[in-house]
Amino acid sequence: MHFLILSGANERAIVAAARDLQSQGVGFSIIARPSKDPIAGTFLAPHIVATRSIDRLDIDDLVQTLGRIRHQLPDRLIYLPASEALNRLVLQHRQRLEQECSLEIPLPDLETYATLSDKARFNTLAQDFGLELPPSELEPRTAPLPLVAKPHSEFSPHTGAKLYPVLMFDEVQRQAFFAEEEEEDYFYQRYVDGQSHYYLFFFNHQGHAYSLFQENIAQQPNGKSIVAAQTCPCPSGDFLEKITACIRSTSFFGFCMVEAITLNGKSYLIELNPRLWGPLSLAIHAGFHMHWLGKPESAAQPTPLTSPARYTWFSGMLRTRLSGGQLRWYPGKKRLFFSHLPSFLRGDIYLQKFNTLGMAARELL
Structure with a gap:
């Protein structure tokens, strides 16, 4: 199998996914955005095989760009679903991409995808399964x-x-x-102000769910990106049971992330994202693998770690401070972060062994 990555958004997830594919010996190629694509300045640059001509989502441009280089790529080419906007475009034109580009799309049909992606529709469905909403x-x-x-x-x-x-x-x-x-x-x-958790899932075609749990430590202001997190035990068995049944009822398959806020012992559903998420490297460290998209029968419930896997987006922290913003530290977590600072920094997506400091530096300029 060989993966196709369309870059230009959600770069942290793309970098993490590419590292995982490399570690598993799985090939991948990248079609870059024509401008402002930071992937071009990282270790992933040699994997860029083409650049889109139009700096917006356009199916004709995508098909033509892929068509020019399709003969250079292996027969089994699998789309990596990193961005919801791209996922919707790909699903809207699924038949064309499958027939003209021989592109395998490991996502359900567009109607199923929209049921999870559209927040109001998913909230209505979630209520049918007894999930608590703000x-x-x-x-x-x-x-x-x-x-x-x-x-x-x-x-x-x-x-x-x-x-x-x-x-x-x-x-x-x-x-x-x-x-x-x-x-x-x-x-x-x-606005529900409590502890934030991510429920991380991979659903195979038979509806079996593999799960991990992430405790969020710090976040950019106004509900933006998580900049520090660690794995944790399941925050709520009742919430897990209900959200799993809810997602399974749609016949969704692939990766997705659910955010819940815990307040006074109650878990509130905040949102679901049916795509790869920013702190993906944490899940990979804990046992999730991208090649499951091409070989779902190989998925396995990750073995519990003896100590938490930790994640930091240090350049995201710095950018927040340099722009005059204030990080949001979840209750009691700032002390935890600084008491385990070395292990959090080892989990930084851009400070690992690959030479990607340039990407972090450009984000600050």
Whole structure:
């Protein structure tokens, strides 16, 4: 098997996935974004076999670019699902990519994928399985703060722009949000402030789930990227049982990540991402492997580690501070981080043995 990586987004996951494929002796090739693609400055540069002509998602450009170099690649070429926007494009044009480019796509059909990817649709499904959601707010302009705006779908039906969750902690942020965004593009929930966990999954074609659990230590402001984390025991057996049954009911297969917030002994579903996630290197360290996408029968429940696997995105921390932002440390975790600093830094995605410091440095400039 040989994997095709479309770069230009979610670089941390791409770097981690590529390292894992290398360690497993599995080949891969990269089609790069035509501008601002940091992958070109890393150890992955020799694997770039082509560059897209258009700096936006365009199926004709992708098919033409892949068509020019397809004869150079092995017969079994497997798409690596690193980005939701790319995943949706690939699934929307699945038949064309399979027939014209002989590209294998290890994802379910577009309707199934959208059920998990669209936050409002997945929340409705999750409630059917008894999963707890943060309380809804039907009057977001006057609701108590803090407040979270979550997009109904990945792209706005009004503007076509990609949408992201927005946190509003004060009235200034709320007024700015409603001045800039379409209110109908979002639904609104109370902000739940507790310990954050990721439930990490690989589902095979038979619906069997392999799982890992991640305790989040620190995060960029406004709910952005996790910058420090470690593996942990299952935070809630009840939540795990319900979320597994919920995802399995859709016949989804592949990798996905679920975030939950634990507060006063209760686990609240925050979101699900049916793609590779930023701190992927932590899961790989703990026993997940990318080649399962091409050979799902080889998947195996990772063996529990004798000590936690740890992860840091140090350049993400530095960039936050240099831009004047404040990291969010989860309750009681800042002391843990600094008391185990050497082991956290050994888990940094860009400070490992490969010469990728240039990538971290460019992020700071």
